[in-house]
Amino acid sequence: MDRSELAGVLASEGFAPDSYALHGSDRNDTLNIEQQGSKFVIYYSERGTRNVLHEFPTESEACDYFLNLMHRARRETKQPD
Template identity: 45%
Template sequence: MDDLTRVDLEIVLPREGFAPDSYRLYGGFGAGECYVLDHGPAGWEVYYSERGTKGGLRVFRTEGEACGYFLDLLRRDPTTRQRR
């Protein structure tokens, strides 16, 4: 999964049924609690946004590493799925 990109995630995440408000692919804190992928000065950041904080911040050298980790986080958290 090291070649996964944000563009790939834009396709994969809706297809797998993730709720759009459970993640952000281009930074920011969202309108509540959500997983965030961002590219900052230190590298590719993945974190959980909660009350304006970056919880569980991890920084990766490559986009592929960050996107793979991001997708894994979402898949392991059942609260990220859309309710039917």
């Protein structure tokens, strides 16, 4: 999966577009993927600070991990019925 495909999955699953950025961002409270040289970095941006969560050698690995993080965050914030 690449970031273009990931964008489609996130949209189809109803994730809020302002909660993530697939080409890096300094927006507050967003999960981000950014290519830095030959690696892909996933970080959380909060109050102008980038908190790096993980680095990957391939875009595919980064996208898979990113999607898993988004699913996990959704499960953790979901209120019980």
